[in-house]
């Protein structure tokens with residue numbers, strides 16, 4: 001199995017499906033990062049650790065899904081970092097480790113239901129990442145060798 005899975009790439013612009021307006025901005029990885037995903041990483045919601053540039057390491061939730069821009073033939077990887085940033089960080093290097101799987105992709109009857117599901121993912125991620133075997137990955141050398 002491929003978890004934990006470490007990767008990094010530049011933060012690119014998505015096509016503004018309004019994640020930020022929902023209060024849940026998601027930093028998008030370029031195709032080069034998505035194309036390198038091991039075949040056994042399925043679509044769905046993951047939790048892990050993330051850092052922007054040489055910044056602090058924060059908890060994250062990541063959605064891997066089918067990208068409508070490519071008529072759902074290509075995957076997308078979108079990371080929501082559980083931290084309030086003062087500014088956007090498009091063009092910066094985002095480093096992540098995917099630690100565990102939360103659930104598969106679902107469609108929700110309403111926006112309210114979607115937001116509730118994401119908030120529940122975030123709460124689950126927080127708890128899981130506090131477990132010793134998961135929290136130790138925050139200190140991994142991967143996050144300190146970003147120069």
Ligand code: ADP
Pocket residue numbers: 011012013014015016017018019020021024025026027028079080081082083084085087088089090
């Ligand atoms: P896009 O469609 O361009 O991905 P989003 O509404 O999803 O637009 O916003 C994503 C952007 O918001 C990120 O690329 C990043 O620059 C910024 N951002 C600010 N705070 C966060 C955060 N906590 N997690 C992820 N991205 C954030």
Ligand code: MG
Pocket residue numbers: 014019025026027028078
């Ligand atoms: Mg996004």
